[in-house]
Amino acid sequence: MTAIMKDAIIKYLNIILFLIIANYSNSQTTDANLKTAYIYNFATYIKWESEDDIDSFKIGVFGKDTSIFHALSNMEKIRLLKNKPIKIISFSNVEDINKTQILYVVKDRNSEISKIFEKITGKNILMITNDCAFDKYMINFIYEHEKLQFELNEENITDENFVILPKLIALKKSKSELKKLYFKTDELLESEKEKVKIQKNKIVSQEKEISEQNLIINNQKKNIILQQKKIIFQKNKLNNLLKENIKQQKKLDVKINLLNIKEKERKKQGQIIRKQQTKINQQKENEEKQKLVLKEQENEIKNRQNKIQSLNSVINNQLEEIQTQRLVLILFIALIILISGLVFYIYKGYRIKKESNKKLLEKNLEITQQKEEIQTQAEHLEIVNKELEKLSIVARETDNAVIIMDSEGNYEWVNQGFTRLYELSLNEYISSFGRNIINASLNPNIQEIIQYCIEKKKPVNFESFFLTKSNKEIWVQTTLTPIIVDNEIKKLVTIDSDITKIKEYEEKILQQKAEIEAQRDEIATKRDLAIKQRDEILRQKQDITDSILYAKRIQKAVYPSNEYINQILNEYFIFNKPKGIVGGDFYWISELKGKTIIAVGDCTGHGVPGGFMSMLGITFLNKIVNEKGITKPSEILNCLRKNIIESLHQKGEFGEVDDGMDISLISVDKKNNLLQYAGAMNSLYIISNDDEGSKLKEIKADRISICISRLANQPFINHEIDIKKGDVVYLSTDGYLDQFGGPEGGRFKAKNFMQLLVNLQKLSMSKQEKALRENIENWIGDNMQIDDILVMGIKM
Known part of the structure; x- marks a missing residue:
């Protein structure tokens, strides 16, 4: 029994340790x-x-x-x-x-x-x-x-x-959706794994139970045989001890008799000594003569005294031995009584185990029958279990109260929604209202409802009024569903929904109906007012549109004029297609120290906000290049980023809007045929045309925007490219590349954009601009333009 208990304890400890590790x-x-x-x-x-x-x-x-x-x-x-x-x-x-x-x-x-x-x-x-x-x-x-x-x-x-x-x-x-998707798929995966595991383990657990019960029976039989052998051994040992005790008692009696004899002898010798002492006193006169005899007698007396002392020592030892043997005897008697009790206890345990074994054999037969029934019902149970698993997920997560009862309507389990709804745990609810739904429900027709559900084996709905623990009045709609297995009702499940608000709404609807009828005449008045407000909104919309058009004129005035661009560039085009009236994409050009500086920018946002940001960018570029005389593209972008961060008071704090712009900027030295480029997110495309055809080269931009960011202290890279006459340079925002459209509704993408630029090389710059416009309009089709579009091409 001890070994079995130890094995069970070790198994439980292993399970607990596994659960702790898994939970951690x-x-x-x-x-x-x-x-x-x-x-x-x-x-x-x-x-x-x-x-x-x-x-x-x-x-x-x-x-x-x-x-x-x-x-x-x-x-x-x-x-x-x-x-x-x-x-x-x-x-x-x-x-x-x-x-x-x-x-x-x-x-x-x-x-x-x-x-x-x-x-x-x-x-x-x-x-x-x-x-x-x-x-x-x-x-x-x-x-x-x-x-x-x-x-x-x-x-x-x-x-x-x-x-x-x-x-x-x-x-x-x-991006938070990825986390939600991960945890959701992980929960679904764990749920599916648990379902498979439960189904597989059900039959295996029954077989294990049978084998474990047989093992327990065999171990108990072995233990009974071992206990019987121990009892026989203890009986034999007790008999031997009794025999040994009788022998020791006999030896003790013999030693007591010897002591009595020696005591008599000691008394006799004492009398002899006293008589001799008297003779010595009488014969004092003959002392000298009797001196030798007296010495001999004294020696004899001393010897006899020594013998007496040794006899006394022996007697004391024998008395101690007798006392020890008496204690041993008492212990043996107590041991006999203990063994007798143990024999009685073992015999009683044997009777109990014998009855237990009989019950175990009956249970084994019953389990064998159940195993056959389980195997025949496995397919049906699998379907039912899947449905129950779905219901269990709903039961755990729903805010409704889910109650599982046996076929008689006795409560067995409730979810957390039950406690939240009724403000009572299952035990508290049972203590207050009873274990059975017929006794606990406050619906006066509950007995007829339960009877109908059981007889018809169909779900049924009913409503009840309930007063919660905090004296809150609530109305509950209950859906009572029978769980049927093999045409027998195994469980009853109720789902209680809080319809208090619905009841309140019903009352409100009745009140509102009366109010609506009373307000019917008032609606006509408000309709007239709405028409006036609509007209006012249309007027305000027109004012806003006029303001935006005025903002467009202001923005256009900030842009370099066509006359100014024509003085600097010979062959070029600018394809500018804002998403709205005003756009956030802008272009800028200046000439200084024999170098032509050109920029194409994409500001945060569209419409008026993007337009204001574009004017801010143009203003800072004029200040950096025309006033400070900086012509190196990377230094221009470094200064532009600093000015944008300072003017918008950006500090990189959490939740701060990172307004700014992406930009590509070039500086062309026509005298030395050298082009310098720096870019913030927007790449540069250069196409060389010769007898062998057109070759496109992409110079990628730095992955840094003109705004506050984690890379705000990283300087922009300055690229130097040798150019020759006839080369074509393209600066573009990401609006053309990111536009959705085409047969599959996807983005246009940089790869298609670059191939399109190569295909346009046989056209003049003005026709290239027309071809780009027609291509993107065909690509957009019935879709909506999602961003401002700006492409600028310059032929060297």
């Missing part, structure tokens, strides 16, 4: 887990080239990051990506990178981004980086205000023949 593990929402969730969801919104031919999605981790590798490995075990298995691979060298679908680059390996990008180019590999300041990335994790965010380089992604679903682009503005 699940409570950790680490940065690695969040990135793993992002990576998984990125993949669901991106299509690979020949995706149907992919057997499994391989995710490579370049660099050493045990936390992300561990999180990805856990995902590999429990998830499928697009219904295909996931494999996690680790790379330490660029040369080792082979064919994977996704490559995750650890932050401390950002210095090798260029090599990695070159390695994976053309292999349809999606690269995900961490806090990468270079432009050679596809998806980049960044931290803004200590929160994990991400940015997309759609151009690099589409260059690798990926298709980005619009949902991922939309997620850039609502």
